[in-house]
Amino acid sequence: MNSAHESDPLHGCSPATLCVHAGYRPGPASEGVVAGIERSTTFQQNPASYAAIRAGRGPEVPIYARYGHPTGAVLERRIAALEGTPGSVAFSSGSAALHAALRAALSVTRPVTRPGAGAVAHARQLYGGSLDLLQQSLAGQGTTLRAFDVGDLDDLERVLAAGDVGVVLCESVSNPTLVVADLPAIAERCRAQGATLIVDATFSTPIAQRAAAQGADLVMHSATKYLGGHSDVTAGVVSGNAEWTARVWELRKLYGGCLDPQAAFLLDRGLKTLALRMRAHAEGATRLAAFLESHAAVERVHYPGLQGHPSHDTASRLLSLPGGVVAFELGAGDEALPRFLARLRLALDAPSLGGVETLVSLPTVMSHAKLSEAQRREADMGPGLVRVSVGIEDPDDVIADFERALAGLSG
Numbered sequence: 001m002n003s004a005h006e007s008d009p010l011h012g013c014s015p016a017t018l019c020v021h022a023g024y025r026p027g028p029a030s031e032g033v034v035a036g037i038e039r040s041t042t043f044q045q046n047p048a049s050y051a052a053i054r055a056g057r058g059p060e061v062p063i064y065a066r067y068g069h070p071t072g073a074v075l076e077r078r079i080a081a082l083e084g085t086p087g088s089v090a091f092s093s094g095s096a097a098l099h100a101a102l103r104a105a106l107s108v109t110r111p112v113t114r115p116g117a118g119a120v121a122h123a124r125q126l127y128g129g130s131l132d133l134l135q136q137s138l139a140g141q142g143t144t145l146r147a148f149d150v151g152d153l154d155d156l157e158r159v160l161a162a163g164d165v166g167v168v169l170c171e172s173v174s175n176p177t178l179v180v181a182d183l184p185a186i187a188e189r190c191r192a193q194g195a196t197l198i199v200d201a202t203f204s205t206p207i208a209q210r211a212a213a214q215g216a217d218l219v220m221h222s223a224t225k226y227l228g229g230h231s232d233v234t235a236g237v238v239s240g241n242a243e244w245t246a247r248v249w250e251l252r253k254l255y256g257g258c259l260d261p262q263a264a265f266l267l268d269r270g271l272k273t274l275a276l277r278m279r280a281h282a283e284g285a286t287r288l289a290a291f292l293e294s295h296a297a298v299e300r301v302h303y304p305g306l307q308g309h310p311s312h313d314t315a316s317r318l319l320s321l322p323g324g325v326v327a328f329e330l331g332a333g334d335e336a337l338p339r340f341l342a343r344l345r346l347a348l349d350a351p352s353l354g355g356v357e358t359l360v361s362l363p364t365v366m367s368h369a370k371l372s373e374a375q376r377r378e379a380d381m382g383p384g385l386v387r388v389s390v391g392i393e394d395p396d397d398v399i400a401d402f403e404r405a406l407a408g409l410s411g
């Protein structure tokens with residue numbers, strides 16, 4: 001192992017360096033400094049490729065583009081290096097990636113580990129589309145769902161005590177109130193029960209946190225957000241050990257949720273600046289959160305970088321950056337939201353997050369529209385709630401935009 005490490009120019013390099021160099025180096029096969037886009041859907045075979053396939057190394061050989069392609073392989077190696085996992089599998093969306101991760105975890109847990117352990121325990125605070133996937137796809141096919149509060153380990157223990165949970169799903173940082181999951185503690189409880197832990201790490205990114213090192217069995221991202229980072233590619237990715245990624249690869253092949261080479265190239269290009277962008281997002285979000293907290297028209301700010309946030313200590317312990325999403329509540333409540341949005345001149349009113357441009361969106365209308373009044377209170381979402389995905393603009397310009405939009409809204 002040591003000699004392999006010594007010959008690897010990236011051994012010991014930090015994430016910013018891996019973003020730029022992992023996954024591809026020029027060599028005899030191609031001297032281009034940047035890996036090209038390979039559009040072929042089928043690949044010529046030879047004795048060496050047949051030997052590799054026979055030896056069970058099919059996923060490493062270009063055969064047919066739905067199984068995998070060279071452009072996707074570069075991307076997957078770069079992401080695996082960033083996650084610190086042996087493998088990574090790219091998908092056409094975050095939803096397709098999550099679906100495959102859940103199916104992979106269930107397929108193992110149910111028949112192999114403990115017969116009957118088919119229930120999925122999931123954080124109550126999940127992306128709305130992920131809740132829909134659980135409820136409409138899994139629950140509809142007989143899987144029992146059990147929800148827990150991701151900020152409350154006792155609640156997770158209560159759910160695990162039922163004894164039938166084979167899979168646990170949570171987000172590293174949840175939307176929109178930014179509760180930070182205590183991954184090492186959650187993983188310990190999963191291990192004690194023999195349950196597989198899937199972590200949706202979309203909000204934290206491998207720059208702020210290596211979820212696998214903190215105990216996740218499968219790490220999943222909507223790469224549409226920070227990994228791509230430019231609001232121009234829809235993609236997802238699942239990372240984990242060799243056994244998990246082999247299963248997930250089989251499921252991608254089976255269901256066909258593969259990523260197009262063009263999209264893989266765009267995502268891979270975005271990844272090269274991920275570390276740089278995450279630092280800028282976090283700096284902008286930290287500045288904006290502090291400004292909002294001091295503003296008379298703002299009732300409350302949700303940002304794990306702030307001292308008063310319920311997850312502040314967990315974030316300091318587990319995340320190297322506090323992230324780029326901030327949520328806040330207008331003192332004047334929901335009635336003031338249209339006026340506030342109409343006065344923004346720089347920030348765009350659009351769903352999604354993680355791009356270079358600052359976006360605002362209203363969780364109660366968009367991502368959390370299905371919640372009742374009582375569920376909103378339970379989820380700690382007060383009236384007048386705005387979610388901000390802080391971009392990489394100059395923080396002074398973003399703050400000036402919010403200052404203008406907030407003027408005269410107090411009371």
Ligand SMILES: *Cc1c(COP(=O)(O)O)cnc(C)c1O
Pocket residue numbers: 093094095096127129130171175200202203222223224225234235236
């Ligand atoms: C957007 C998002 C998803 C879904 O990803 P798509 O790329 O839109 O399919 C899943 N989880 C989280 C946390 C998200 O923000």
